[in-house]
Amino acid sequence: MAGIIHSFPRIVLVGCGNMGVALLKGWQREGLTPQGVRIIEPQPAKVPQGFTTLADPSRIEKGFKPEVVLFAVKPQALAEVLPGYREFAGEGALMVSIAAGKKTGFYESLLGPCRLARVMPSTPALVGEGASVAVGNAAVTEADRAVVTRLLESVGTCHWVADEAIMDAVTALSGSGPAFVFYVAECLAAAGEKLGLSKELSVALAVQTIRGSGILASESEQSLEALRHAVTSPGGTTEAGLKLLMDGRLQKVLEETLAQACKRGRELSE
Numbered sequence: 001m002a003g004i005i006h007s008f009p010r011i012v013l014v015g016c017g018n019m020g021v022a023l024l025k026g027w028q029r030e031g032l033t034p035q036g037v038r039i040i041e042p043q044p045a046k047v048p049q050g051f052t053t054l055a056d057p058s059r060i061e062k063g064f065k066p067e068v069v070l071f072a073v074k075p076q077a078l079a080e081v082l083p084g085y086r087e088f089a090g091e092g093a094l095m096v097s098i099a100a101g102k103k104t105g106f107y108e109s110l111l112g113p114c115r116l117a118r119v120m121p122s123t124p125a126l127v128g129e130g131a132s133v134a135v136g137n138a139a140v141t142e143a144d145r146a147v148v149t150r151l152l153e154s155v156g157t158c159h160w161v162a163d164e165a166i167m168d169a170v171t172a173l174s175g176s177g178p179a180f181v182f183y184v185a186e187c188l189a190a191a192g193e194k195l196g197l198s199k200e201l202s203v204a205l206a207v208q209t210i211r212g213s214g215i216l217a218s219e220s221e222q223s224l225e226a227l228r229h230a231v232t233s234p235g236g237t238t239e240a241g242l243k244l245l246m247d248g249r250l251q252k253v254l255e256e257t258l259a260q261a262c263k264r265g266r267e268l269s270e
């Protein structure tokens, strides 16, 4: 039977640090081979076994026509890095950046007219569980969106937003969110210790509770509220705890936490 071949797009990966390596491993699981990618990274030791690096884009052989160029360098490196890829942009490669904060106009000014997607990934992408959100410039097509979605879904989920202005809120929730959740885990563990649990057991239970609840919530068709009700028996222990937890203070603190992060994101991307 003739099957449909979903060949992996030819990619230039610019920057192979934490995120670059995570993406590369995700793409490998999806069928990318070392022949299908050119990696630009000053430190060859960072790339996974089987892959090689090039020092700069001028080393990419003329015959390698990338369909996608993905930037995974620090935001502060972009102004120097981007002009080296203008030619690929001009030849029609889809440009994708996962760098935090920089707006699409910034990329267009350094790359020239191009099809561009800006993506906000999140740290759990390092274990294949990231929450990425993408926004495209005016030139991006439906087919481009499908390519970007595929590239990012190899390390978690990928959602799209239409308005770039919303990216600061995304950064506050899913970009900074892992740090907020780690802190909640720390607080739960410290509270468990106060009730007499050993530190080791308390940390293990807090982490596994967050992990298990997250998986349950993402795999269930029930709403978060319904899931909460399902573990809350009338007059029971959970209800006693929730009475305090849901008195409005936590809600307010979380609202203010995200608002602060969002405001800082806006300041940094100005």
Ligand SMILES: NC(=O)c1ccc[n+]([C@@H]2O[C@H](COP(=O)([O-])OP(=O)(O)OC[C@H]3O[C@@H](n4cnc5c(N)ncnc54)[C@H](OP(=O)(O)O)[C@@H]3O)[C@@H](O)[C@H]2O)c1
Binding pocket: 014, 015, 016, 017, 018, 019, 020, 040, 041, 042, 043, 046, 072, 073, 074, 075, 077, 081, 098, 099, 100, 120, 121, 122, 123, 124, 175
């Ligand atoms: N890590 C996260 O959880 C996370 C979350 C959301 C967004 N992001 C975004 O993802 C991007 C990458 O983050 P990361 O944590 O992977 O950073 P990273 O580990 O520092 O990786 C960046 C890599 O780019 C290399 N590089 C520097 N100049 C280069 C050049 N001219 N050409 C090619 N490569 C170059 C760096 O090499 P040197 O070390 O030698 O400079 C480094 O290996 C950042 O823009 C960040 O905002 C990351």
